[in-house]
Amino acid sequence: MVVIDTEKCNGCGLCTTVCPHRLLQIQDDLAGTVDGDCMGCGHCQAVCPTGAIEVEGLAGALGLQRLTESFQAIQPGEYDGSDLVRLMRSRRSCRSYTAEKVELALLEDLVRIGTTAPSGTNSQSWNFVILPERADVEVLGDLTADFFRQLNNQAKNPLYRFLARLFAGDALGNYYRSHYASVAEALREWDEMGIDRLFHGATAAILVTGKRAASCPGEDALLASQNILLAAHAMGLGSCLIGYVVEAMRRSGRMRQMMAIPADEEIYSVIGLGYPAIRYRQVAGRRPVRPRVLHLGSTQSAAAKGESGR
Numbered sequence: 419m420v421v422i423d424t425e426k427c428n429g430c431g432l433c434t435t436v437c438p439h440r441l442l443q444i445q446d447d448l449a450g451t452v453d454g455d456c457m458g459c460g461h462c463q464a465v466c467p468t469g470a471i472e473v474e475g476l477a478g479a480l481g482l483q484r485l486t487e488s489f490q491a492i493q494p495g496e497y498d499g500s501d502l503v504r505l506m507r508s509r510r511s512c513r514s515y516t517a518e519k520v521e522l523a524l525l526e527d528l529v530r531i532g533t534t535a536p537s538g539t540n541s542q543s544w545n546f547v548i549l550p551e552r553a554d555v556e557v558l559g560d561l562t563a564d565f566f567r568q569l570n571n572q573a574k575n576p577l578y579r580f581l582a583r584l585f586a587g588d589a590l591g592n593y594y595r596s597h598y599a600s601v602a603e604a605l606r607e608w609d610e611m612g613i614d615r616l617f618h619g620a621t622a623a624i625l626v627t628g629k630r631a632a633s634c635p636g637e638d639a640l641l642a643s644q645n646i647l648l649a650a651h652a653m654g655l656g657s658c659l660i661g662y663v664v665e666a667m668r669r670s671g672r673m674r675q676m677m678a679i680p681a682d683e684e685i686y687s688v689i690g691l692g693y694p695a696i697r698y699r700q701v702a703g704r705r706p707v708r709p710r711v712l713h714l715g716s717t718q719s720a721a722a723k724g725e726s727g728r
């Protein structure tokens with residue numbers, strides 16, 4: 419996959435340093451490739467100071483339609499970290515949207531931005547479904563409501579819960595105790611008043627799937643999703659992950675078929691999108707976190723010293 423222009427190569431060897439599979443070597447003062455599985459990460463191309471390397475199959479441009487693309491990498495420490503943290507802290511799960519439609523070009527841009535995320539073994543095995551209209555989101559909402567209506571009917575039946583526990587553990591009982599009542603109320607509001615407690619009135623949605631056979635499809639899809647959430651905020655959109663739809667789609671072949679998800683893909687996230695009707699004045703707080711800091715190196719060397727009597 420890697421093509422080296424020997425006219426341009428200056429033999430600096432940077433490509434050999436960054437290649438994760440050590441497929442590049444300096445031979446006679448020039449970079450060359452050795453046989454092996456290239457995962458197409460593009461690091462060799464990105465690091466080359468003379469533009470001598472091309473990795474076949476990698477598009478240089480994302481093809482964004484509503485943002486300007488720059489190919490110059492931002493160096494570590496060069497970006498204003500405070501501004502980045504402020505952006506991250508300002509993203510909110512949006513639960514109130516205007517009726518304004520999101521143009522398809524913007525949704526396509528978000529998908530492309532999603533693909534800049536890291537992926538296990540660079541598999542990039544994610545896929546995306548765009549629902550560009552409120553009517554499309556409502557179809558997915560209706561399908562999800564059908565799924566939960568059926569689940570609630572089963573869960574409220576004590577005999578069904580008892581039998582389910584015998585054969586499949588207490589998942590249905592747990593669902594009954596934790597979610598049955600709120601889901602029943604949300605379904606009633608949806609059916610009787612058209613109140614959308616599922617998508618909160620989102621006018622578009624992006625579904626993120628991954629190939630089941632990939633090394634870590636769930637992680638890849640969720641990292642891409644986080645990129646989409648942050649970019650959506652930067653581009654003026656509100657967004658919200660909708661876990662209830664993911665749960666329903668995982669269990670409903672009919673839903674997956676309607677949403678054009680192939681059998682070899684799993685759904686990992688559903689993102690509601692639209693223009694936010696509410697502005698937040700300040701960032702939301704978080705519970706303080708106390709990471710466990712381990713100084714294993716010093717403990718180990720102390721133990722080793724103890725053992726060896728040093």
Ligand SMILES: Cc1cc2nc3c(=O)[nH]c(=O)nc-3n(C[C@H](O)[C@H](O)[C@H](O)COP(=O)(O)O)c2cc1C
Nearest residue numbers: 509510511512513616618658659660661662663702
């Ligand atoms: C996996 C996952 C599933 C979620 N599912 C829903 C959902 O079904 N409905 C919803 O309103 N919010 C959902 N959320 C949003 C969370 O409630 C939200 O992230 C959390 O309350 C923190 O708020 P913030 O996103 O504004 O920081 C989900 C979030 C995650 C990470």
